[in-house]
Amino acid sequence: MAENVERTTKTHTADRGSRTGNFFKAVSAVVWKDLQAEFRSRELFSAMLVFSLLIILIFNFALELDIKTRQSVTAGVLWATFAFAGTLGLNRSMAIEKDRGCLDGLLLAPVDRSAIYFGKVISNLAFMLIVEIIVLPVYSILYNVNLFQAGLLLVILLGSIGYVGVGTLLSAMSVQTRTRDILLPILLFPVVIPVLLAAVKASSGYLTGAEFSEILLPLNLLIAYDIIFIAVAFMVFDNVVEE
Amino acid sequence: MQDKPITLKVLDIVSLILLGISTYLALVFAPTELVMGDVQRVFYFHIGTAWTALMGFILAAVFSVVYLIKKDLKWDRYQVAAIEVSLVFFFITIVLGSIWARPAWNTWWTWDPRLTTAAVTELIYIAYFMLRQGIDDPDRRARFGAVYALVGGLSAPITFFAIRLFRTIHPVVIGGANAEAEGGFAMTADMRVAFFFALFAFTVIFVDLYWNRIRLGNLQEKVEQLKLKVTL
Amino acid sequence: MFLQTPTPDTSGYMIAGYAIAFITMALYVASMALRSRNLHQDLTTLQEMDKSAREKEAAGKQSGR
Numbered sequence: 001m002a003e004n005v006e007r008t009t010k011t012h013t014a015d016r017g018s019r020t021g022n023f024f025k026a027v028s029a030v031v032w033k034d035l036q037a038e039f040r041s042r043e044l045f046s047a048m049l050v051f052s053l054l055i056i057l058i059f060n061f062a063l064e065l066d067i068k069t070r071q072s073v074t075a076g077v078l079w080a081t082f083a084f085a086g087t088l089g090l091n092r093s094m095a096i097e098k099d100r101g102c103l104d105g106l107l108l109a110p111v112d113r114s115a116i117y118f119g120k121v122i123s124n125l126a127f128m129l130i131v132e133i134i135v136l137p138v139y140s141i142l143y144n145v146n147l148f149q150a151g152l153l154l155v156i157l158l159g160s161i162g163y164v165g166v167g168t169l170l171s172a173m174s175v176q177t178r179t180r181d182i183l184l185p186i187l188l189f190p191v192v193i194p195v196l197l198a199a200v201k202a203s204s205g206y207l208t209g210a211e212f213s214e215i216l217l218p219l220n221l222l223i224a225y226d227i228i229f230i231a232v233a234f235m236v237f238d239n240v241v242e243e
Numbered sequence: 244m245q246d247k248p249i250t251l252k253v254l255d256i257v258s259l260i261l262l263g264i265s266t267y268l269a270l271v272f273a274p275t276e277l278v279m280g281d282v283q284r285v286f287y288f289h290i291g292t293a294w295t296a297l298m299g300f301i302l303a304a305v306f307s308v309v310y311l312i313k314k315d316l317k318w319d320r321y322q323v324a325a326i327e328v329s330l331v332f333f334f335i336t337i338v339l340g341s342i343w344a345r346p347a348w349n350t351w352w353t354w355d356p357r358l359t360t361a362a363v364t365e366l367i368y369i370a371y372f373m374l375r376q377g378i379d380d381p382d383r384r385a386r387f388g389a390v391y392a393l394v395g396g397l398s399a400p401i402t403f404f405a406i407r408l409f410r411t412i413h414p415v416v417i418g419g420a421n422a423e424a425e426g427g428f429a430m431t432a433d434m435r436v437a438f439f440f441a442l443f444a445f446t447v448i449f450v451d452l453y454w455n456r457i458r459l460g461n462l463q464e465k466v467e468q469l470k471l472k473v474t475l
Numbered sequence: 476m477f478l479q480t481p482t483p484d485t486s487g488y489m490i491a492g493y494a495i496a497f498i499t500m501a502l503y504v505a506s507m508a509l510r511s512r513n514l515h516q517d518l519t520t521l522q523e524m525d526k527s528a529r530e531k532e533a534a535g536k537q538s539g540r
Contacts (some may be wrong), residue, residue: 177377
């Protein structure tokens with residue numbers, strides 16, 4: 001309580017410039033900590049990557065990916081892979097915070113809680129994008145499709161932002177429950193369906209060479225979803241980490 | 244816990260009577276639809292439960308915001324009650340829709356916007372209860388529940404619009420220009436009576452169940468507090 | 476054109492639909508009644524425990540004097 005008061009008086013007296021400066025400093029501190037820890041252990045990244053490759057392998061047997069079907073299902077296979085690998089990463093990244101007591105330490109620090117949220121979003125996004133950047137060429141080689149198109153990369157970026165934006169909020173909740181190992185996908189998948197839907201539509205649009213006017217609609221939806229849900233998560237994140 | 248208030252007792256009885264009248268209107272009073280036959284009669288209960296369940300879900304999202312601002316556990320109990328009753332009603336909606344679709348569309352299920360959104364919504368609120376079950380601390384349970392109900396309540400309509408947008412670009416198998424093929428039909432005056440009465444009856448039944456469920460929540464709260472007091 | 480085709484007999488589906496609707500509602504009401512009864516039982520037990528604990532405390536104080 002006293003700390004809260006101190007914090008508010010501090011922020012009131014501080015001028016606007018240094019306040020935003022502090023915020024960015026806190027965000028980058030969280031990101032930096034995550035990236036450094038990951039750089040040392042590489043456990044999260046390697047698990048996500050191997051898991052993604054295994055999913056692609058399973059899809060190969062499950063769907064009989066011959067040349068004809070490949071065209072139509074590539075977008076779906078990619079996004080299903082990213083979604084499954086994503087939950088693995090999100091869960092682990094938050095569980096580490098919880099187990100090592102980092103979250104409590106961060107909460108005691110005199111920074112805005114939303115800085116923790118944005119920090120975690122950025123580091124989770126970084127992990128996801130790195131995995132995606134490795135999965136794409138592997139998929140391209142294995143199935144002989146060119147996935148390196150600027151439009152497709154944009155879709156993957158926008159889709160990952162929406163996925164991680166909601167996923168970070170929900171994983172912060174799920175790691176604090178008794179059923180934390182299994183809960184995240186159950187919470188996350190039904191609410192990210194719009195992201196997956198729009199991302200698959202836009203990706204397959206780019207892959208089949210559809211007209212831009214057709215791709216514009218899912219792209220707009222992705223942008224709208226990203227903005228709405230990151231704004232909501234930003235507003236409610238306080239309630240999720242409050243102790 | 245005091246005894247049931249007299250208003251609620253009256254409401255219980257009124258709900259039962261209204262359910263009876265609505266059943267009569269739907270099964271006997273309304274004429275048989277010519278193209279689909281008797282199965283069209285499930286439509287009255289289908290719409291009645293769907294309308295009230297959706298109202299309940301919207302109410303729950305509103306309670307999320309109120310709880311997150313006021314932090315009074317009362318709003319959490321209102322929210323749980325609304326979601327639970329709506330979940331039961333929405334289950335009835337989905338099953339009735341599926342039963343109607345079998346003879347009308349010749350399939351139990353199609354992945355059209357409404358059916359898909361209905362299934363996703365049901366799953367979101369089942370996940371809501373799974374989330375709550377994993378948390379012991381009542382304040383945290385309420386906070387997490389409110390956050391998830393808010394996120395879910397925002398996501399469900401977006402899902403609906405997303406599916407509808409994309410399915411209109413790529414025509415669906417079901418639902419050409421002909422409304423009859425889609426299973427649409429024009430309502431006669433008698434059908435309209437049964438229809439609006441079902442809406443009214445289910446609204447009252449929902450309020451009655453909702454009130455009872457809130458009382459149950461209050462009782463639960465009381466027991467939990469007493470438990471804490473005794474064990475201390 | 477539609478008038479010429481006879482109305483199909485789909486009453487079986489209708490009966491199934493109404494049966495499921497009523498059974499679901501009945502089950503829900505029953506579950507609420509059951510939960511309410513259990514909670515009332517818990518409440519009475521807890522109240523008794525609370526009461527006896529307080530009596531013991533009071534008795535303990537008296538004997539201490």
